Amino acid sequence: MLRDITLGQYYQTDSVIHKLDPRVKLVATLCFIVSLFVVKSWVGYAAAAVFLVVMIRLSHVPFRYMVKGMKAIVFILLFTVVFNLFLTPGETLVSVWKLRITKEGLRLAVMMAVRLSFLIVGSSVMTLTTTPNSLTDGMEKLLKPLKIFKVPVHEVAMMMSIALRFIPILLEETDKIMKAQIARGADFESGNLIKKAKAMVPLLVPLFISAFRRANDLAMAMEARCYRGGEHRTKMKPLRYAARDRVAYGVLAAYFALCIMIRIWL
Amino acid sequence: MSIILDHVDYVYGGDTALAVRALNDVSLVIPDGQFIGLIGHTGSGKSTLVQHLNGLLKPTGGHIYFNGEDIHDSDYDKKKLRSKVGLVFQYPEHQLFEVDVFSDVCFGPKNLGLSKKETELRAYAALKQVGLEDEYFYQSPFDLSGGQKRRVAIAGVLAMKPDVLILDEPTAGLDPKGRDEILDQIAKLKAETGITVILVSHSMEDVAKYVERIIVMDHGSVLYDDTPKAVFSHYRKLEEVGLAAPQVTYIMQALRQSGMPVETDVTTIGEARDEILKALQRGSKSGN
Numbered sequence: 014m015l016r017d018i019t020l021g022q023y024y025q026t027d028s029v030i031h032k033l034d035p036r037v038k039l040v041a042t043l044c045f046i047v048s049l050f051v052v053k054s055w056v057g058y059a060a061a062a063v064f065l066v067v068m069i070r071l072s073h074v075p076f077r078y079m080v081k082g083m084k085a086i087v088f089i090l091l092f093t094v095v096f097n098l099f100l101t102p103g104e105t106l107v108s109v110w111k112l113r114i115t116k117e118g119l120r121l122a123v124m125m126a127v128r129l130s131f132l133i134v135g136s137s138v139m140t141l142t143t144t145p146n147s148l149t150d151g152m153e154k155l156l157k158p159l160k161i162f163k164v165p166v167h168e169v170a171m172m173m174s175i176a177l178r179f180i181p182i183l184l185e186e187t188d189k190i191m192k193a194q195i196a197r198g199a200d201f202e203s204g205n206l207i208k209k210a211k212a213m214v215p216l217l218v219p220l221f222i223s224a225f226r227r228a229n230d231l232a233m234a235m236e237a238r239c240y241r242g243g244e245h246r247t248k249m250k251p252l253r254y255a256a257r258d259r260v261a262y263g264v265l266a267a268y269f270a271l272c273i274m275i276r277i278w279l
Numbered sequence: 280m281s282i283i284l285d286h287v288d289y290v291y292g293g294d295t296a297l298a299v300r301a302l303n304d305v306s307l308v309i310p311d312g313q314f315i316g317l318i319g320h321t322g323s324g325k326s327t328l329v330q331h332l333n334g335l336l337k338p339t340g341g342h343i344y345f346n347g348e349d350i351h352d353s354d355y356d357k358k359k360l361r362s363k364v365g366l367v368f369q370y371p372e373h374q375l376f377e378v379d380v381f382s383d384v385c386f387g388p389k390n391l392g393l394s395k396k397e398t399e400l401r402a403y404a405a406l407k408q409v410g411l412e413d414e415y416f417y418q419s420p421f422d423l424s425g426g427q428k429r430r431v432a433i434a435g436v437l438a439m440k441p442d443v444l445i446l447d448e449p450t451a452g453l454d455p456k457g458r459d460e461i462l463d464q465i466a467k468l469k470a471e472t473g474i475t476v477i478l479v480s481h482s483m484e485d486v487a488k489y490v491e492r493i494i495v496m497d498h499g500s501v502l503y504d505d506t507p508k509a510v511f512s513h514y515r516k517l518e519e520v521g522l523a524a525p526q527v528t529y530i531m532q533a534l535r536q537s538g539m540p541v542e543t544d545v546t547t548i549g550e551a552r553d554e555i556l557k558a559l560q561r562g563s564k565s566g567n
Binding site for chain 1: 330333335358361362365366368371373374375376386387390391421435436439
C-alpha cells in the first residue's frame with residue numbers, strides 16, 4: 014500500500030558515482046545548486062544540463078528513477094510557472110481576457126521551471142547513489158569544523174541516521190496497523206475531511222505507541238553497548254579520499270569555474 | 280458456505296526487479312466448521328495467504344470465492360466479507376488504541392453500523408469468550424499484561440461475529456502458560472460456536488493437539504494438506520523445509536526402531552502414552 018513512496022531512495026548498482034566519497038557528492042550537490050543560481054544565460058543552463066546528463070549516465074541509475082522524484086514537486090512547479098507566466102510585467106506577447114503573457118514572464122517561467130527541475134534531479138543523483146548511512150557519515154565529517162562553535166555535530170548526524178533508518182520501519186508498521194484496522198471494518202478512504210481525520214485515530218495512536226516503544230528499545234540497546242556520543246569514537250570504516258575523489262573534485266572545480274566565467278563574460 | 284481458492288498467485292513488488300513470488304498456484308477448499316492449522320517456515324507465504332482470505336490483498340492471478348461469490352468482483356461488499364472472515368494479525372495487541380478495553384472491542388461492531396446496544400452486547404460477549412474478567416473492562420488496554428492485551432485484541436475481532444476466524448501466530452511471544460491458555464480458549468470457542476478456525480503457526484507442537492487438518496506451506500506453495508497424522512508421517516520432509524513434527528512423533532519413531540511394537544502415527548502426548556501402554560501389554564502377553 015505504502016511501498017510506492019520514494020523518499021530519496023538509494024538505488025543499488027555499481028558505478029563510479031556510487032563509489033565516490035559521500036563528502037565529494039555532498040559538496041558537488043551543493044556546488045551544482047549554487048551554480049544553477051550563478052548562471053543567468055541559456056548558455057549557462059546548457060552547461061548545467063550537460064553536467065547533469067553526464068552525471069546521470071555515470072551513475073547507471075535509470076533515468077525514470079530520477080524523474081520519479083519530480084512527481085513530488087509537480088504542483089510547486091506548476092504554481093511557479095503559472096504565476097511567473099502571468100504576473101510578470103513587461104512587453105505583452107499574448108493576452109487572453111484579463112491575463113497577459115509577457116516576454117519577460119515567459120522567460121522567467123521557463124527559467125524557473127528549468128532551475129527547479131535541475132535542482133530536484135541534481136539532488137536525487139546524490140540520494141540515489143549514496144546510502145543514508147554514508148550520507149550522514151559524510152555530513153558529520155564535513156561539518157566537524159562547526160564543533161568549535163559548540164555545535165553537536167556527531168549527535169545531529171546520529172539523529173539523522175536514526176531517523177532515516179526508521180522511515181522504512183515505520184512505513185511497514187503503518188501498513189500493518191492499517192490492515193489490522195481494515196480487518197476490523199475501519200474505513201480510511203470514504204467520507205469527508207473530518208470523517209477521514211477521525212478515521213486516522215485508530216492508525217495514529219498505535220503508530221505513535223510503537224514508535225515510542227522502538228525508540229525506547231533502541232536507546233536501551235545503545236546504552237547497553239556503552240554508547241556515549243561522539244567524543245573519542247572511532248569508526249570501523251573511516252572516510253578516506255581516494256584518487257577518484259580528487260579527480261572528482263577537479264572536475265567539479267572546472268565546472269564551477271566555467272559557470273562563473275559564463276556569468277562574467279556572457 | 281466455504282472459502283475456495285482457485286489457482287491463486289501473488290507477487291510482491293509488481294514489475295520491478297525486486298519482485299518476490301509469495302504465493303504460487305495455491306488451490307484450497309476451506310469448508311465450514313473445520314479447525315485448520317496453517318503451518319510454514321518464516322517466509323513460506325502463510326501470512327500472505329491469510330490476508331487474501333478477507334480481501335486485504337488482491338491475488339495477482341487466480342480467484343477467491345466466499346460462499347460462491349468472487350470476492351474481487353467490482354460490486355462485492357468487502358466490508359461484509361471482513362465481518363464474516365475475521366483476521367487476527369500477529370501481535371494484535373499493537374492495534375489497540377482506545378481509552379479503555381471495552382471501547383476498543385466495540386470498534387469492530389461499530390464499524391459494521393450496528394446499534395449501540397447490539398455493539399455493546401457483542402463486545403461484552405466477545406470479552407467473555409476470551410475469558411477476560413469484568414474488572415479489566417474499563418481499564419486502559421495499555422495497562423494490561425501481554426497475554427491480556429492479546430485477548431482483548433482477539434475479542435475485538437470476535438465481536439464482529441465472524442463465520443471464519445483466522446489467527447496469525449496467536450501465541451507468538453507468549454510464555455508457555457499464556458500460550459496454552461490462548462489455544463485452549465480458542466479450542467473452547469470453536470467447540471461452542473462451531474465456527475471455522477484457521478490457526479497460523481510455525482510450530483507443529485502448538486497445533487497438533489487441536490486441529491483436524493493441517494496445511495503445510497513451503498515457498499509459497501501448498502506442500503501437504505491432510506490430517507495431522509498423515510502430515511506428521513512425512514516428518515523427514517518437514518525437516519527439510521525447516522519445520523519439525525511434534526516431539527512425540529520422534530519418540531515413537533525411536534521406540535519403534537529400538538524394537539518396541541508401537542504405531543508411530545500419534546500426534547499428542549496422551550495418544551503416545553496410550554499407545555506405549557498398549558505395546559507394553561502386548562509385550563508382556565507374548566512374553567508369558
